[in-house]
Amino acid sequence: MAYTDIISLSDAKIYLRIDDTLTEDDNDIIRMINASLRYVEKYTNVLVYARDKNYLVEQGLLKVYDYPINTDLDTLTDYTVERKGLYTNICANNTDTFDLTLDVGYLYSDGVPQELLEVAYELIDLYYYGEKDGKPIDKKLSELSIDALNQNKRFFI
DSSP states (O other), X not given: OOHXXXXXXXXXXXXXXXXXXXXXXXXXXXXXXXXXXXXXXXXXXXXXXXXXXXXXXXXXXXXXXOBOBOSOGGGOTTEEEEEOSSOEEEEESSOSOEEEEEEESOSSGGGSOHHHHHHHHHHHHHHHHOOOOOOOGGGTSOHHHHHHHHHHOSOOO
């Protein structure tokens, strides 16, 4: 799966009100789709499509904020798993250092929260039509989009 399986080029062009026969910006729009959904993922730790992610732990405890976790954690016999609301603790029973691969992210595009897709569409619009004023992208997002990101955020600093 890829980001364009979540928001297709044709859907982005409809949102941007670009005729689908105009193709000279297609590669740029695909890049903007990727950047927008990556931004949403990094901000929230909600992964919009499923993928294997490798975690390296050096002090015996792994806190997984990524969501959703598709791996059946009950099958991890060498680990103690503790679900803690917005994150999951995974402790190695016999070692301080371990490498663990988990399947994380939405298995189907229709599972992705709609409000996060709306944020991604707004970001695509900002990337495509936005002014080059030097402001960070999060200062250009609407308050509604910032609220949607914060409501889906898996951690707070």
